[in-house]
Amino acid sequence: MNAAEPRPSRGNGLPDMPGGGQTGEGETAGVAALLERTGAHRRGHFVLTTGLHSDEFFLLAQSFQYPEVLEQLGAALAAALRRVLPPGEGPAGGPAGEGGAPAGWAAGDGLRPVAGDRGPAGGGGARPVGAVVGPAMGGVLLAHAVARVLKARSLFAEKDDGGAMRLKRGFRLEPGEPVVVVEDAVTTGGSVRKTMDAVAAAGGRVVAVGAVVDRSGGGVDFGVPFVALLSRPVAAYPPDRCPLCRQGVPLVAPKQR
Ligand SMILES: O=P(O)(O)OC[C@H]1O[C@H](OP(=O)(O)OP(=O)(O)O)[C@H](O)[C@@H]1O
Numbered sequence: 578m579n580a581a582e583p584r585p586s587r588g589n590g591l592p593d594m595p596g597g598g599q600t601g602e603g604e605t606a607g608v609a610a611l612l613e614r615t616g617a618h619r620r621g622h623f624v625l626t627t628g629l630h631s632d633e634f635f636l637l638a639q640s641f642q643y644p645e646v647l648e649q650l651g652a653a654l655a656a657a658l659r660r661v662l663p664p665g666e667g668p669a670g671g672p673a674g675e676g677g678a679p680a681g682w683a684a685g686d687g688l689r690p691v692a693g694d695r696g697p698a699g700g701g702g703a704r705p706v707g708a709v710v711g712p713a714m715g716g717v718l719l720a721h722a723v724a725r726v727l728k729a730r731s732l733f734a735e736k737d738d739g740g741a742m743r744l745k746r747g748f749r750l751e752p753g754e755p756v757v758v759v760e761d762a763v764t765t766g767g768s769v770r771k772t773m774d775a776v777a778a779a780g781g782r783v784v785a786v787g788a789v790v791d792r793s794g795g796g797v798d799f800g801v802p803f804v805a806l807l808s809r810p811v812a813a814y815p816p817d818r819c820p821l822c823r824q825g826v827p828l829v830a831p832k833q834r
């Protein structure tokens with residue numbers, strides 16, 4: 578096999594991510610290869626959520642349709658997040674409590690309690706991450722995959738009528754509960770910021786942000802540590818300054834097809 582080719586693994590034709598979830602060049606290459614192989618990385622002429630145009634698009638639903646790939650990406654992102662989480666705000670452990678859990682479910686049932694019920698972490702000390710929150714739709718599956726590894730709850734925020742994000746469906750956070758926000762692809766960071774606002778409105782405290790792809794190449798600042806499995810600047814143009822429009826390349830809304 579050509580050394581530059583992704584390594585097939587587990588008989589599914591998908592490449593392993595070198596380093597078992599370690600960040601660095603090897604992992605970046607592994608993630609890029611995974612996105613190529615699963616058809617998530619597209620080239621053409623695309624309209625983005627913000628109305629900007631781009632010649633590249635990361636349609637991560639294509640990758641996430643393979644549970645094994647979602648699991649790999651979630652594990653890699655969880656590992657990267659662990660490295661930037663403040664001490665004590667890593668994965669949860671500790672005893673289960675009642676809050677958020679249906680009656681009769683407790684430690685050993687596989688349910689994660691809300692952070693305020695985790696005993697020793699309270700009392701002014703750092704608390705473990707209680708929840709991973711993703712913006713719907715792109716962040717829903719990813720939040721689940723990351724939460725599974727961090728042993729936290731998996732929640733999602735949804736747009737309300739005004740375009741803001743909100744926790745709905747009875748999702749609750751404890752006051753000051755440490756939360757990680759995850760996103761499939763970050764361009765301007767607007768969706769992550771709205772999700773952070775939703776977490777704050779629900780009383781939680783965002784301690785880190787993670788994404789599979791950071792199209793800003795490190796150009797966005799969320800005020801908390803931000804990690805991405807693949808980070809590089811990707812051009813995005815206002816429509817009236819889009820070179821692809823000038824060339825007459827057909828414009829595609831990739832999520833609508
Ligand atoms: O960094 P930004 O400029 O905010 O753009 C990135 C966001 O846009 C997309 O979501 P979209 O709003 O299209 O909703 P979806 O997740 O339902 O596809 C994407 O999944 C990110 O959430």
Ligand SMILES: O=C(O)c1cc(=O)[nH]c(=O)[nH]1
Pocket residue numbers: 624625626627633634635636637715761762763764765792
């Ligand atoms: O900016 C966006 O809307 C966007 C870009 C991208 O590459 N992928 C995606 O899902 N959304």
